[in-house]
Amino acid sequence: TERTLVLLKPDAVARRLAGPILTRFEQKGLRIAALKLIQVTPELAKRHYAEHVQKPFYPMLESFITAGPTVALVLEGKSAISVVRGMMGPTNGRDAAPGTIRGDYGTSRQMNLVHGSDGPEAAAKEIAIYFQPHEVV
Numbered sequence: 383t384e385r386t387l388v389l390l391k392p393d394a395v396a397r398r399l400a401g402p403i404l405t406r407f408e409q410k411g412l413r414i415a416a417l418k419l420i421q422v423t424p425e426l427a428k429r430h431y432a433e434h435v436q437k438p439f440y441p442m443l444e445s446f447i448t449a450g451p452t453v454a455l456v457l458e459g460k461s462a463i464s465v466v467r468g469m470m471g472p473t474n475g476r477d478a479a480p481g482t483i484r485g486d487y488g489t490s491r492q493m494n495l496v497h498g499s500d501g502p503e504a505a506a507k508e509i510a511i512y513f514q515p516h517e518v519v
């Protein structure tokens with residue numbers, strides 16, 4: 383059993399897609415281990431996207447991810463990290479196949495609805511960024 387950190391990004395919340403996307407994860411059989419609605423701050427964005435802070439697109443990414451409320455959650459299940467990444471589809475919605483979250487709901491590279499940790503180390507780091515240990519149940 384694995385845990386992974388998932389974000390329903392501001393575009394998903396603004397478009398009222400938080401429920402439908404969460405439903406897809408639950409229908410897959412993943413269990414919600416933590417969940418909250420937050421406003422991502424620039425400081426939090428820099429921690430979460432530390433690997434991207436120096437990239438040319440980072441200022442746009444920070445503007446986007448701080449533009450409105452985000453749902454942060456921990457999902458738990460067998461191979462949860464890779465299962466969630468597969469359900470999300472590739473970064474750019476234009477390249478994402480129908481049946482994936484990004485493929486079904488968007489065509490943008492930046493406003494791509496969801497985040498999922500890309501490996502066990504990232505998952506541990508990211509869960510700790512968003513949740514205190516007692517908040518994961």
Ligand code: ATP
Pocket residue numbers: 434439442443472473491492493494496497498499500
């Ligand atoms: P995430 O980390 O959010 O789960 P990802 O792992 O598919 O997405 P990354 O390469 O880690 O993609 O990029 C992080 C986020 O930065 C992307 O989800 C997207 O919102 C944004 N992004 C990535 N590349 C670009 C780019 N070239 N231009 C604008 N935004 C980008």
Ligand code: MG
Pocket residue numbers: 500
């Ligand atoms: Mg990533």
